[in-house]
Amino acid sequence: MPNRAPQIVALGGGGFSMEKDGSLLDDYVLSLTGACRFGNASEAGVSPSGRPRVCFLPTASGDADHYVVRFYRRFSPDCDASHVSLFRRDQGTGGVEDDLASHLLAQDLIYVGGGNVLSMLGAWRAHGLDAILRRAWRRGIVLCGPSAGSLCWFEQALSAFHGAPRVVRGLGFLPYSNCVHYDAEPARRAEYHRFVADGMRAGFAVEDGVALHFRGTQLERAVSSRPDGRAFLVEPCQQGVRETRLEVTHLGSEMPDVDAYAGLERAKREAVPA
Amino acid sequence: MNERSIVDPRERLIFAMGGGGFTMEPANPLLDDFVLSLADTREPRILFLPTASGDTTSQINAFKARFAERACIPEHLSLFHLRDSTRSLADTVLIQDIIYVGGGSMRNLLALWRAHGLDSLLVQAWQSGTVLAGLSAGAMCWLQGGVTRSSGPPEAIAGLGILEGSLTVHADGEPERLPMWLARVRDGTLPGGWALDDGVGLLFRGEHPDRAVSSRPGAGAQRVDAIEGELVRKRVDVELLGEGPRAALGGFDEAVEELRRVHRMRRGSSRGR
Numbered sequence: 158m159p160n161r162a163p164q165i166v167a168l169g170g171g172g173f174s175m176e177k178d179g180s181l182l183d184d185y186v187l188s189l190t191g192a193c194r195f196g197n198a199s200e201a202g203v204s205p206s207g208r209p210r211v212c213f214l215p216t217a218s219g220d221a222d223h224y225v226v227r228f229y230r231r232f233s234p235d236c237d238a239s240h241v242s243l244f245r246r247d248q249g250t251g252g253v254e255d256d257l258a259s260h261l262l263a264q265d266l267i268y269v270g271g272g273n274v275l276s277m278l279g280a281w282r283a284h285g286l287d288a289i290l291r292r293a294w295r296r297g298i299v300l301c302g303p304s305a306g307s308l309c310w311f312e313q314a315l316s317a318f319h320g321a322p323r324v325v326r327g328l329g330f331l332p333y334s335n336c337v338h339y340d341a342e343p344a345r346r347a348e349y350h351r352f353v354a355d356g357m358r359a360g361f362a363v364e365d366g367v368a369l370h371f372r373g374t375q376l377e378r379a380v381s382s383r384p385d386g387r388a389f390l391v392e393p394c395q396q397g398v399r400e401t402r403l404e405v406t407h408l409g410s411e412m413p414d415v416d417a418y419a420g421l422e423r424a425k426r427e428a429v430p431a
Numbered sequence: 432m433n434e435r436s437i438v439d440p441r442e443r444l445i446f447a448m449g450g451g452g453f454t455m456e457p458a459n460p461l462l463d464d465f466v467l468s469l470a471d472t473r474e475p476r477i478l479f480l481p482t483a484s485g486d487t488t489s490q491i492n493a494f495k496a497r498f499a500e501r502a503c504i505p506e507h508l509s510l511f512h513l514r515d516s517t518r519s520l521a522d523t524v525l526i527q528d529i530i531y532v533g534g535g536s537m538r539n540l541l542a543l544w545r546a547h548g549l550d551s552l553l554v555q556a557w558q559s560g561t562v563l564a565g566l567s568a569g570a571m572c573w574l575q576g577g578v579t580r581s582s583g584p585p586e587a588i589a590g591l592g593i594l595e596g597s598l599t600v601h602a603d604g605e606p607e608r609l610p611m612w613l614a615r616v617r618d619g620t621l622p623g624g625w626a627l628d629d630g631v632g633l634l635f636r637g638e639h640p641d642r643a644v645s646s647r648p649g650a651g652a653q654r655v656d657a658i659e660g661e662l663v664r665k666r667v668d669v670e671l672l673g674e675g676p677r678a679a680l681g682g683f684d685e686a687v688e689e690l691r692r693v694h695r696m697r698r699g700s701s702r703g704r
Contacts, residue, residue: 219510219511273510275546
């Protein structure tokens with residue numbers, strides 16, 4: 158196996174499911190699979206065609222047909238695209254009919270759709286997908302997704318999908334908390350601050366159109382499809398919480414320069430307590 | 432709500448269908464009308480849970496098509512589209528007279544209910560007099576176990592265990608399930624229980640089967656137990672709905688009203704009042 162670092166791209170919202178020109182964030186995620194595209198093609202995890210293998214998990218939407226169709230529209234021209242439906246496995250129309258683990262572990266990118274994170278995690282655990290995804294992540298298969306597809310990778314997630322906001326235990330690959338759609342609802346920021354002040358662990362708040370790229374468990378870079386997209390580090394402190402705005406690279410104006418962004422550590426050093 | 436707060440455990444109702452109802456028999460309302468007749472009120476509140484299908488629009492539309500014009504207050508609860516709802520799950524579930532669970536993936540059904548805490552709410556609803564009904568995964572879920580194809584090939588799966596015994600569904604319609612169930616009952620993986628054909632519903636009053644009804648002539652049911660490693664199979668008598676004296680009553684509403692009166696009388700006499 159090529160020695161690939163685990164990578165997760167957590168979208169605060171956006172990508173093909175939400176943005177008309179959502180291709181910027183999706184293009185960025187696809188570019189991360191480049192290492193495998195041009196690597197040793199005989200290795201597992203590399204399509205013989207040289208195109209990235211991308212598998213969609215629409216679980217959080219209840220495997221909604223329209224969502225699956227939009228995924229194929231976006232990815233099938235350039236990728237070997239497939240999807241896994243956990244609700245259609247009895248009818249042979251689950252997208253993948255053979256062993257889930259061997260299919261998912263042969264991907265370059267696993268793209269998780271948005272929807273209800275509680276429902277998604279419940280179904281995943283029932284089918285053993287939590288353990289499979291952890292293996293995929295460790296192997297360097299890129300994991301990404303917006304909204305529920307972001308929240309799931311973190312240890313704790315603020316879910317405001319229904320009723321009062323609550324803390325949901327995610328898969329815990331990333332030892333932080335996460336809050337998505339940070340700009341979409343006025344109450345979201347205050348709720349996240351309150352939870353972090355009350356003992357939720359430190360983490361990342363991300364606006365629509367912005368994505369956090371983690372290498373291992375370290376934040377590598379924040380990118381945005383919008384010029385004004387923002388992301389924040391939110392940590393508890395003596396006064397309550399400290400919110401630090403992260404440097405975000407706008408994908409529309411420049412391609413990200415790896416050296417220009419020193420990630421979380423620099424943001425922490427430069428942080429001024431509020 | 433005081434009158435609903437506790438119900439004699441012997442009078443709690445669960446109606447488990449081997450297949451049938453609005454999703455499988457759009458032109459045959461017999462089982463669904465029977466479900467409505469089980470409620471103790473003229474215009475029951477009926478909640479549909481399409482969880483096992485992933486809350487598909489087709490199941491929800493079929494539910495609306497069946498119940499919109501009937502004497503009931505229908506609504507559905509989608510765990511994937513909760514955003515549209517302002518009520519809590521408890522407020523939605525605990526006011527119902529009937530909760531009707533659709534078919535699909537039993538593994539996902541139970542996982543999602545547990546993730547949202549719906550499993551305990553449903554037990555609470557049953558204890559307070561709500562009729563629990565369902566087909567396929569929505570029928571097996573109430574018992575200790577069943578046979579699911581949630582992962583493709585049929586396999587044994589545990590249910591909520593509100594009722595003792597196991598259940599297998601579509602005994603005639605999906606012939607690969609029955610041998611798997613019989614093997615698992617024989618080897619003790621699953622407790623003994625019932626095999627239901629499509630179109631057959633088994634009504635549990637308290638924890639015991641009270642009667643079996645059917646929407647299709649010829650559809651059957653059997654009770655199977657393993658005794659010292661051998662399977663003992665016993666045919667269950669099934670009443671064909673829509674025939675006999677009840678069907679001769681004329682108008683549907685009158686028939687339902689009559690049925691309800693009979694139910695009330697039966698309940699009254701069984702309590703020895």
